[in-house]
Amino acid sequence: MTIIQAINLSKQVVTAEGTLKILQEVSLSLDSGEVIAVVGPSGSGKSTLLALLAGLDSASSGEINLLGQPMHQLDEDGRAAVRAGQVGFVFQSFQLLPGLTALENVMLPLELASVGDARALAESQLQLVGLASRQQHLPSQLSGGEQQRVALARAFVIAPKVLFADEPTGNLDRATGDSIVDLMFTMRAEQNSALVLVTHDQRLASRCDRVLTVTEGRLQ
């Protein structure tokens, strides 16, 4: 089953200095359960590609099908509805809601997808990432590694068909980063989620099925 099918994706923005071509003619596809790494130097357009694939932003031209839906034809709410309950995210800067506890952060995607019994599911997911005792803590009371574990629990609690991870270890020290990556790969395997992993860590890239390299907005 094809999770993502992207054809000739381009993204350009108009700035004060003229039109900036961030991505040019990118085509790729991702099968269910497949793991790809997107690597490339800083500023090459990795995050932009990830955003387009996940429908967080709209492309200037080209087509994207995510989970069988033509994202390029949908408006923002339509794209959000495709993601609800099916797509997970892990970010470099964790992106937990500061006002919600660890448990509430994990419950969030379940609630947004109107899944019943969100609390029980979230509790067991937190247990899986080893934070059962920190359920009621606010993000500000957790270390960076712990916050990223909560983010992993939040991403996997809906058993996503695909997970998008943008430099998930970028803000962590090496040892913590390694344990996070291990956890992520284990959980992904258990749920057979596809994974798009943006990283510039070659070691990490080598653990993936395929490695795509982006340079100056083009796929090599």
Place this chain on the structure above:
Amino acid sequence: MSTSIDQGAGAKNTQLSRSTEFGLAVRQLRREFRLPEYLVLIFALVLSVAAVTSVGFFANRVERAMAAQAATLLAADATVASPQTIGDVVRKQADEAGLTVTDVIEFPSVILNADGDTALVSVKAVGSGYPLRGQVLLHDKLYGEESAATGVPSAGEVWLDPRLAGSLSSEVGDKISLGELEFLVAAFISFEPDRAGDVFQMAPRLIMSADDLAASGLLGEGSRARYKLLVAGSEAGVDGFGEWINDGDDASLRFETVEQSRPAVQSALVNVRRFLGLAAAVAVLLSGAAVALSARQIAERDMDTSALLRAFGAKSSSVVRIVLMRLALIAAMAALLGSLLGYLAQFVLSSLLAQWFATALPAPSLLPLVGGVSCAVLALAGFCLPAVSKAVSAPVVGVLRRDLPKARPSSWVVVGAGVAAMLILLSWLTRDAALGSLLVAGLLVVLGLLWLISRALISTAGRVKSPFWRRALEGLRRRPNSVSLQISAFSVGLLALLLLAIIRTDVLNAWQKQIPDDAPNFFMVNIQPQEVDAVESFLQSRNITGQQLYPMIRGRLEAINDRRIGEGGFKDERARRMSERDFNLSYQGKPRETNTVIAGDWWAADTDQFSFSVEEEFAEETGIALGDTLHFKIVDKKVSGVVSNLREVEWESFAVNFFVVGTPALLKDKPASFVTSVYVEDGQAEFVRDVVRKFPSVTVLEVGTMIERVTGILDRAALAVQYVFLFTLAAGVLVLVAAVLASRRERFHEAAILRTLGASRKYLAASMSREFVFIGLLAGLMASTIAAVLAWAIVELVMNLEYHFNWVLWVIGVVVGVVAIWIAGSVASRPVLRQSPLAVIRSQV
């Protein structure tokens, strides 16, 4: 493969349930409202709701008091009032219309008890059948049981105001003398239906029977009695009777129904209410600025939340609803807390103005809560929504790109929404859309001017070259707009408080002081012609010399030249009323020293011409010119004369003066009573007692108590308005706190850099302190100085009095500015100092 597509399609219909959305809103709010920006937002809203509802609750109590008494406000369905006895023609007409009637005659007088103590009373002589509507409640002994009066006082008996109990008569059964008669105190008055009409309480009441009037000798020529005929009956009968009165040619008769009497009664309160409303509005406006400042920070957090929620599949409409629900929760919380505070605050307001009211005010209704809730909603909608709504549409990619610029609503939208909210609120607070718009414009101009002045001050201050102030001044220079806002917001509140303080002390004092020390302190009115010699020798025996007794004749101005009064042509309503009503004329041969003739010439003392001298302001207002012929009606005779001069009168001297004075030839043979004003240095109580004993029909009025009453009323009104301005000052402090919080991130950054460079926490604290002291100094100087200038303008230009700069208040203003801003600023910036440099740098990632 196909299953996942189906699920994808299914997911499209995913609709967050309202309860989930609400749950999210509550959860987020529960933790976030401890954040400083939420606290500022909530405090600001609570403050504006409290300001609005305190005024609202108070006004509501007054309105309820009036509504409760409206039916009985006149003690009748309608009244006919006249400065003289109401004739039989009128009674006959009322009788034909099938109306019941009774008489009420009111006038001031002085009573005397067995021990020789005296007191000024407001006498009300009532005919049988009074009151036609409502009832009089009496105490059988002082503050004893209350019971409805049956009938009116019997002959030889009076009912007394309990306020007189302490000084004059402590028991039912005591004897008092009034005029030439002695009366028995039969009861104390607990409630009098048509008394509520007197918003400003006058002298204590005495009710007697109208049948005793003639024998008392109190109603001689020139007594200041007001005659009223109360009527009651069918609506058609009352209306027809009213038409007959209004169409009749006797302009001295005034027909008044309950509806007509109320606006007149309320007009004084309406004015105070407007000032209170204005004070509350300024508090709301400043709170609005604090709301807008904190909303900006809240919106920045909301952008992250909004982007994240939508990344996880929430629809934008859901996000909008979550934000609105949270705002609604905040509004509800603020409305509740604010209304509670407002309810408590109105007790102070009511007690400040309690002495204005004849009866205790009833408890307020819950209606002002509507105002409180709308105020919270309006303030949020006007000052918070523009920023927060931007957050809702923040780009979803924000979750990946933290460096994305934060979208902010255009300043025009923010200001526009704020102004619109203020317009609605002020129009509602003042119950007058035109006035509301004018006030909004005025407020914006005032704030704008203050803002410009503070900008100018800051740029001047920036040039100060002092190592001690250097860092502090850098802070000001770097954020000139924010600092100007802080200074102007704070100084508006302080300025208003100072100005009112100056008015309450200096202006009222100046007004009282300009009355000469030996100005007359007593008026003697209602002296009958046959008593003139006796009164003169009585005064001489007491060494009160040089006082002249002036004749006073009641007359009504009927026409100026060929123009009849009442046919238009009068410049304003006041002038029309003045000339329509009967007023007092006098005559004299020689000019008076304290009157200056400014046009025309004074007549020869023994002239046989028929001439008038008119006070110039009165002439101006009524449109009387030199050479005009005035036609008066005195009793039943027409008296006409030419205006031969205009004169300027020093009213401040408290001497007896007249608008219109005629030649003796014209007026000498007309029925007159005499008046005089005297200065009694000591033994004032005995003086009053002796006058009342020797000349029972003469009324002695003390000038001092009259002045005290007027200034007392003004002072209380100013105090009440000042009290509401305390909310404004608090709102000014909040603006400051909000602005400091808004600059927190920037300050964090500066502090971190300075600390990594080796600056100690103490050094940072000191330089930040200095910054706030400086801001406070600017705000205090500005408020104090502008208040002094305005006070000078009021005293010198408007009131034509001499202004004395009150440096104590000036210093107080500056000190309050420095201390309040220093404290508020230090508290708001504490977190900046507490952070370790590392944490600060990390938080910038």
